[in-house]
Amino acid sequence: xxxxxxxxxxxxxxxxxxxxxxxxxxxxxxxxxxxxxxxxxxxxxxxxxxxxxxxxxxxxxxxxxxxxxxxxxxxxxxxxxxxxxxxxxxxxxxxxxxxxxxxxxxxxxxxxxxxxxxxxxxxxxxxxxxxxxxxxxxxxxxxxxxxxxxxxxxxxxxxxxxxxxxxxxxxxxxxxxxxxxxxxxxxxx
Amino acid sequence: xxxxxxxxxxxxxxxxxxxxxxxxxxxxxxxxxxxxxxxxxxxxxxxxxxxxxxxxxxxxxxxxxxxxxxxxxxxxxxxxxxxxxxxxxxxxxxxxxxxxxxxxxxxxxxxxxxxxxxxxxxxxxxxxxxxxxxxxxxxxxxxxxxxxxxxxxxxxxxxxxxxxxxxxxxxxxxxxxxxxxxxxxxxxx
DNA sequence: GTCTATACCAAGATAGAC
DNA sequence: GTCTATCTTGGTATAGAC
Numbered sequence: 001x002x003x004x005x006x007x008x009x010x011x012x013x014x015x016x017x018x019x020x021x022x023x024x025x026x027x028x029x030x031x032x033x034x035x036x037x038x039x040x041x042x043x044x045x046x047x048x049x050x051x052x053x054x055x056x057x058x059x060x061x062x063x064x065x066x067x068x069x070x071x072x073x074x075x076x077x078x079x080x081x082x083x084x085x086x087x088x089x090x091x092x093x094x095x096x097x098x099x100x101x102x103x104x105x106x107x108x109x110x111x112x113x114x115x116x117x118x119x120x121x122x123x124x125x126x127x128x129x130x131x132x133x134x135x136x137x138x139x140x141x142x143x144x145x146x147x148x149x150x151x152x153x154x155x156x157x158x159x160x161x162x163x164x165x166x167x168x169x170x171x172x173x174x175x176x177x178x179x180x181x182x183x184x185x186x187x188x189x
Numbered sequence: 190x191x192x193x194x195x196x197x198x199x200x201x202x203x204x205x206x207x208x209x210x211x212x213x214x215x216x217x218x219x220x221x222x223x224x225x226x227x228x229x230x231x232x233x234x235x236x237x238x239x240x241x242x243x244x245x246x247x248x249x250x251x252x253x254x255x256x257x258x259x260x261x262x263x264x265x266x267x268x269x270x271x272x273x274x275x276x277x278x279x280x281x282x283x284x285x286x287x288x289x290x291x292x293x294x295x296x297x298x299x300x301x302x303x304x305x306x307x308x309x310x311x312x313x314x315x316x317x318x319x320x321x322x323x324x325x326x327x328x329x330x331x332x333x334x335x336x337x338x339x340x341x342x343x344x345x346x347x348x349x350x351x352x353x354x355x356x357x358x359x360x361x362x363x364x365x366x367x368x369x370x371x372x373x374x375x376x377x378x
Numbered sequence: 379g380t381c382t383a384t385a386c387c388a389a390g391a392t393a394g395a396c
Numbered sequence: 397g398t399c400t401a402t403c404t405t406g407g408t409a410t411a412g413a414c
Contacts, residue, residue: 003379020298024214027407038381043409045379102295106288108344109209118344125358140361144333147340155297155307169314172329192397216389227399232391234397 003045010035010042012095015056019096022103023053023113054116057104060097061120065127067091072132080132081142085175088146092153102150148173192234199224199231201284204245208285211292212242212302243305246293249286250309254316256280261321269321270331274364277335281342291339337362 013035017026028049032039046052071087072080091097105121108114128139152158152173160166202224206215217238221228235241260276261269280286294310297303317328341347341362349355 001379006379022211022213022296024211025296028409029407039407040382040409040411041380049408099295102340105340106291106295106343107211107214108342108346114345118346118349121340121344121346122349122352122354122358126354129354129357136357136361140337140358141330141333144330144337144362147336148329148333151291151294151310151336153297154295155310156303157297157307157310160307160311163311165311165315165318168318168325169311169329169332172325173333190397195397217391218389228389229391229393229400230398238390 006035006037007045010037010045010052011056011059014042014052015060015094015096015100017096018053018056018103019099023107028052050112053100053104053113056096056100057113057116057120060101061123063094063097064091064101065123068124068127068132081134081138082175082179084132085142085145086177089149089175092149098150099154102154145173145175195224195226196234199226199234199241200245200248203231203241204249204283204285204289206285207242207245207292208288212296217241239301242289242293242302245285245289246302246305246309249290250312252283252286253280253290254312257313257316257321270323270327271364271368273321274331274334275366278338278364281338287339288343291343334362334364 010031014026014031017031017034020026021030026049028042029039031052032042035042042052043049046055067087067090068084071084075083101117101120104113104117108117125139125143128134128142129136134142152170157166157170161170199220203215203220206220206223209215210219215238217231218228220241221231224231231241232238235244256276256279257273260273264272290306290309293302293306297306314328314332317323317331318325323331341359346355346359350359
């Protein structure tokens with residue numbers, strides 16, 4: 001296989017596994033197993049585990065921004081907030097994407113991961129404020145909701161959906177298609 | 190020193206260090222150094238690193254709930270939302286408290302830490318809904334804001350306050366005494 | 379481009395002395 | 397109650413063959 005294709009496979013596997021166990025908690029051997037290559041090959045291809053994680057963060061941010069820009073281009077209307085929220089939730093379907101970012105965010109103390117995390121977060125903030133037309137307050141609310149969603153995913157809260165309180169929390173935290181429909185019809189929240 | 194006092198010292202040190210480096214990224218040796226005891230003593234006192242982390246999570250949750258209940262008892266009025274938000278921000282002054290919780294939250298995949306994290310999060314949610322009188326929507330907004338605050342702290346975003354976008358984001362995310370004053374005077378946001 | 383074998387180090391935990 | 401010494405495991409990274 002061409003090394004470039006292999007690279008993609010390893011990156012996708014790494015995103016998944018990093019999302020599951022965090023940066024430190026993930027071993028290069030687990031990533032290798034998930035990508036069906038040998039452990040030394042993973043290290044050889046990316047240099048170090050740290051560099052691989054940084055690549056995963058960059059990849060996750062790229063996908064996120066690509067999605068957001070797509071939404072803005074398509075919907076130049078009122079319900080941008082709704083649509084972008086929905087798009088965000090759909091990103092949760094890419095294994096490890098939101099969680100790898102989240103793991104990066106809590107490691108701000110680490111000199112290299114922290115720098116990358118802050119940079120990435122601000123890329124999103126600047127997009128919301130200067131391209132998508134969000135006010136500071138709107139951007140704040142959007143990002144807040146996003147962080148709660150990330151937390152719910154990180155906690156695997158969906159495992160306890162039998163509990164009515166959990167169900168209520170989850171249904172309130174996650175924008176649904178239904179909410180989007182309502183928004184498109186112009187009703188109030 | 191009595192072992193109970195020593196225990197408190199180690200717990201406080203552990204909370205700080207876990208907050209800095211996360212559960213996996215923290216070594217028992219670092220905690221020991223921070224608490225000025227030997228590494229084996231830390232392990233001996235708590236059994237395993239995992240048990241120590243669980244204790245830290247429990248302690249963090251206790252302090253959080255204690256603070257929240259204090260606010261509710263004192264302020265049986267309108268501005269509960271404001272006051273409780275302020276109280277939350279003040280918890281950030283206890284080193285590692287919010288961050289240890291946050292590290293627990295992203296490790297929901299871990300069988301024992303995940304269980305404890307979900308349980309703790311729901312303790313807070315139930316308190317908001319069934320004791321503090323928040324609606325589902327209000328609880329959601331409060332927790333969302335909290336998760337953004339945790340993320341900003343985790344990212345060490347304050348390091349980049351020279352950047353005007355960062356400053357704006359931080360000022361919007363963190364409830365300030367000023368906002369609280371405004372709230373108490375009955376103005377609208 | 380990919381593997382096997384392995385060096386090397388760090389970390390959690392245990393034994394046992396004082 | 398607290399330490400020093402140490403066992404043991406597991407993980408990153410390197411060497412080098414195919």
